[in-house]
Amino acid sequence: MTKTILVIGTYDTKDEELHYVADRIEAMGGKTVSMDVSVLGDPSKPTDVSKHQVAQAGGSSIQAAIDSREENIAMQIMAQGAAKLTAQMHAEGRMDGMIVLGGTMGTDLALDCAQALPMGVPKYVVSTVSFSPIIPTERLSPDIQMILWAGGLFGLNSVCKSSLSQAAGAVLGAAMAVEKLEKKRPVIGMTSLGSSCLKYMKLLRDPLLERGFEVAVFHATGMGGMAFEALARQGYFAAVMDFSQQELSNLIGGSVVHSGADRLTGAGAMGIPQIVAPGCADLIDFAGWQKIPAAYADRPFHAHNRLIKSAALSGEERRGVAREMAQRLAGGKGPAHVLMPIQGIEEWDKEGGPAHDPEALAAMVDEMTKAVQAPVGLSLLDCHINDQAFADAALAVLDAWITEGIVKTTL
Incomplete structure (x- = not known):
């Protein structure tokens, strides 16, 4: 069966990179569903889950996030909403795996989304701070996978494409290969x-x-x-x-x-x-x-x-x-x-x-x-x-x- 991967990121600043990942997944036979966790800007084209839906799920609104004038407060609103919607989409059978792109802000949000999913659901994070000691142990989900977003701070290039394409193949491959946690005995x-x-x-x-x-x-x-x-x-x-x-x-x-x-x-x-x-x-x-x-x-x-x-x-x-x-x-x-x-x-x-x-x-x-x-x-x-x-x-x-x-x- 075709597997669907949830692609999460700030589509106002990383639109090109996020679409590249989605294109790679779809080129390998997978499907994608997109979630925008931006606050200030807008994507080049509408995403499947808009930033307004994410903020609402986080108990707030995009305008309230902007009015806070604190990027940490704004991103926590988006993180709460993204995690809630990620769990809901999995429970409804709308996605089989997750991939998130981000720097420290996006990684902070990604960790919440990963913890919202049960064990056995592929969770991939492409991060500029992957494996960094700034990530506390308790924020990690047990089966999270991370890869360094090398050379990916601003714009697509041959270096970051290597990371992004590996992650796209890894999350789709994991979704296709994973054996669900189905007990045959206690x-x-x-x-x-x-x-x-x-x-x-x-x-x-x-x-x-x-x-x-x-x-x-x-x-x-x-x-x-x-x-x-x-x-x-x-x-x-x-x-x-x-x-x-x-x-x-x-x-x-x-x-x-x-x-x-x-x-x-x-x-x-x-x-x-x-x-x-x-x-x-x-x-x-x-x-x-x-x-x-x-x-x-x-x-x-x-x-x-x-x-x-x-x-x-x-x-x-x-x-x-x-x-x-x-x-x-x-x-x-x-x-x-x-x-x-x-x-x-x-x-x-x-x-x-x-x-x-x-x-x-x-x-x-x-x-x-x-x-x-x-x-x-x-x-x-x-x-x-x-x-x-x-x-x-x-x-x-x-x-x-x-x-x-x-x-x-x-x-």
């Missing part, structure tokens, strides 16, 4: 951190498959947690085994390696049963290019590779993570059970490892027993998180929920 969403630091997924996957589930494991290093939370909020999971909480400890500690402020809330908001453990929540991560802050200079340290390195948290900091976990779980609508392995929560905290700190671990265990309150369940396990005993305990909780009819093994 899905267990699981978080982990690689397979060397946390190993339980190796012990759990086959038993979960045998029980009739599909298993999706998310690498909890920022974007992975975002994808996990997004799918949880879409109600995609039958249950979750959210055993890696380093993104949460990173968020609390101020690290850039996190997955946004809503970590450990998606499943609870949807009433999805969740089994939770504080895997790797004794660490804080830093980007490989960062210097370790002075506050962590005397901590146990582990350089995982050239991209990421970790410092151990103190006992008091681990207490803070335990309290935050308990608070977030308490706000959930569905059943939740915390597994607290008292012998350790990641491979590097074993005796002889760089993060081995029995007193700090004991502090986290103590705080967890105080902070986790009914109806959230808590089990203290005399094992390490990477032991078979931990996997067995997780399956025991799940099996009890299956027996009670809380978790279904069939769709």
Whole structure:
């Protein structure tokens, strides 16, 4: 079937470039629908969605945006409207993918539009600031794609055509090739951190498959947690085994390696049963290019590779993570059970490892027993998180929920 791509941009200043992208998509057999998010000027010819419709969807008008005399206020009006209309058009089946062109203003708007779409819908942003550190982690949708708009600040040329044509082919190709998120079996969403630091997924996957589930494991290093939370909020999971909480400890500690402020809330908001453990929540991560802050200079340290390195948290900091976990779980609508392995929560905290700190671990265990309150369940396990005993305990909780009819093994 022919796929339709929504092309978004400021048609008053980037008319030629936007039409070039649309022409490339249509030349490859796709269809396009255009959305103008300009404020001051007008396109060379009417777009499918006018700037006036966008401003109205944003709860305002073009005249009000102009009268504000603040380009940031004006663009936020347009961003709100564009995101709302993008979601609506997808829900109505009027588009199969999205591409947005922009500088910082257009990219700001594009991020909202991308987050308005569910996982699995192609989202492409051609930006003069793609992959820039000025884009905060929490503004990114988990499956967003970006390409630098090289040489594209003003007018078409051979350099920017290379970027634009690649993006046109990529978004249409993705729309044609993507397999929709269609479950054939109930899905267990699981978080982990690689397979060397946390190993339980190796012990759990086959038993979960045998029980009739599909298993999706998310690498909890920022974007992975975002994808996990997004799918949880879409109600995609039958249950979750959210055993890696380093993104949460990173968020609390101020690290850039996190997955946004809503970590450990998606499943609870949807009433999805969740089994939770504080895997790797004794660490804080830093980007490989960062210097370790002075506050962590005397901590146990582990350089995982050239991209990421970790410092151990103190006992008091681990207490803070335990309290935050308990608070977030308490706000959930569905059943939740915390597994607290008292012998350790990641491979590097074993005796002889760089993060081995029995007193700090004991502090986290103590705080967890105080902070986790009914109806959230808590089990203290005399094992390490990477032991078979931990996997067995997780399956025991799940099996009890299956027996009670809380978790279904069939769709």
